[in-house]
Amino acid sequence: MVPAYMEYNTISSSIKSLLQDSKTALLSPREVREALNKRFTINQVNVISANDLGITKDGGVLKVTTDYEVREPMFYNVSIVMTFQDEFSKDVRQ
Template sequence: MKQHPRSAQRGATFFGVLSVVIVAGIFLTIAFKLFTPYWDHKTLVSVVKSASEDPEELRRPVSQIRSNLERRFVINQVSLASPEALTIVDESGMIKFTLDYEVRVPMFANVDAVVKFEEYFEGRKP
């Protein structure tokens, strides 16, 4: 049985493999850089959500709730982008928590990624 020279198997070319490695590297770099803001946001949401569901915490005045949340942020090693990122409002027995901020992540040279987060929680005073 004779094989034709054109039907022989051929592997990937060097440039084909190199282009796949470069594209995969770019996506992995972006994923690693964006991981931190998303992980910090997950922690912030967890802290604020637990405060909005805690009846003991909701009995306190808004200023005390804010200072307790800031202490929890320090313990969890996260920080808000600015003090205005978290608003806590007491409206006739309902405590409303709003997390609204954005994080700028430097990507490559002069290219930045802006990640925007908006979360809303509320809890009823006991």
């Protein structure tokens, strides 16, 4: 279970660092997706891609949402399912 949480932490920190960048306010949702794809590639994120994220820019607020699950087999027909859902937002009107 630890690798799944570590990968989620990498995803979360990649999104947060992008949203903290002052240039993010000028980017379209497509450009945000491309920037996140590059960060995911550099950080070797394999569980999801930037195409799996919800990225919207509405009313001056940029939102990035994650919603995915990881299944890890334990033994025989028993698996652990971990669900990761989160929403990150930045007011780009500033």
